[in-house]
Amino acid sequence: MRIVLLGAPGSGKGTQAQRLQAKYGVPQVSSGDLLRDAVARGTELGLKAKAVMEAGQLVSDDIVLGLIRDRLARPDAANGFILDGFPRNEDQANSLNALLKDIGQPIDAVLLLDVRRETLMQRLAGRRTCPKCGTVYNVHSLNGATTCPREGAELFQRPDDKEEVIGRRLEVYEKQTQPLIDYYAKLGLLRTIAGEGELDSVFERMEAAALAKPLPPSSVKVSTAKVPRNKVVVKAARKPAKKTKKVAVRTAKAKSARKPAPKAKRVKAAPKTAKRAKVAKKRPAKKAARKK
Template sequence: MRIVLLGAPGSGKGTQSKLIMERYKVPQISTGDLLRAAVSAGTPLGQQAKAAMDAGELVTDDVVLGMIRERLAMPDTQRGYILDGFPRNLNQAGSLDDMLSDLGQPLDAAVLIHVDFESLMQRLTGRLTCASCGAVFNSYTHPPRQEGVCDLCGGELKHRSDDNEETIGSRLKVYQAQTEPLVQYYGDKSLLHTVKGEGEIEDIFKEVSKVLESVGGPKA
């Protein structure tokens, strides 16, 4: 079960990814995590990435793909994997396909967790985080029993300064500009499966599981 997981900020993609990992025993491969680990370990690719970041440059796709290739050689990917955070554009998608073809590990599916723009804005602008225990609430969809107070520990709930409509709207527009071509790309390859990311988490996961099992993933 080799999949790319797509979803906007606030879509619940991270939650679904964790559930897939737990149920199907496959690793999530996050390019952000790979970069941090490689830089920390001082690997050859990590040194290249650090040099680029220290110079204020973007890490090249070749370096990121090299890290993914190394990660896919590890034994825990034999049952499959979830790619998260890559590809972000068409060039990366094409390069990824070429590399996976060389490895004999082509993708089985690209799964899009879709949530409409208005709902994403509510989820992100209404987010409240407990300063004490880190619990997350939402003033629209999951409000605390007492305004400003955490249900779990009684700590103060805070609204992140960057969780405002202007900033979030810009983030979502960037995501849409990057992702819409990928949706078309994977759709043209008959790899795209769209799951509606609204409703109860368990119900969404049932739909995700149906997709994964339909493309030959291991049974739960």
């Protein structure tokens, strides 16, 4: 199971990824988590990323790809992985494909959680986080409660979960991700899953899409080449030939119908023969008269 997850903020892809991870034992690889972990452990790539972030700049793709390479080299990723948060554009997708090809772990599928914008707004604007355990809740499912059921701490709303910020986040996502959706669709890897409904129902759809095996490109070529070109040419050549024969027969019939019948010629010749016979009979009669 080597998959990439796509989905707008609030689509629930993180929750579903954790479920897939728990059931199939493949790690969820989040670019954000990798950066935070590398910085916390003080690795070489982590120190580079920290310097870039402290300078107020975006971490380069090379650093993120290096972190992904290191993460996928661990034993728990031998049977697959779930990439979340990367790639975000076509250039990153091309770089990721090159990396995965180099390590012999190409992508099996790209899962897109499709959720309506109204639902996304409701989910994100209603999110509340526990400051102690970090659990995320939604006010629509808390029945008016404002504290964490586990810790009893007062829940708070993150700044990026406010409506005005959410609108900008969704616009950025749509602008950046739509080309990526088209990119993977052309490769035949994209599988769109309805992301609304009960969590269990969404997970069942995610699981089915993740496990479905794509049709290898080689088999597609074979199936389209079942009818060789030379056979097509032969069929195309035979059809006109049959039509030509039919036309020739019809033309011959038409010509024969236009020509006068041979019997008509013989009938015309019959009177001439009769006249000659009469003339022949009369000649001897004339000679006999002369002798007399």
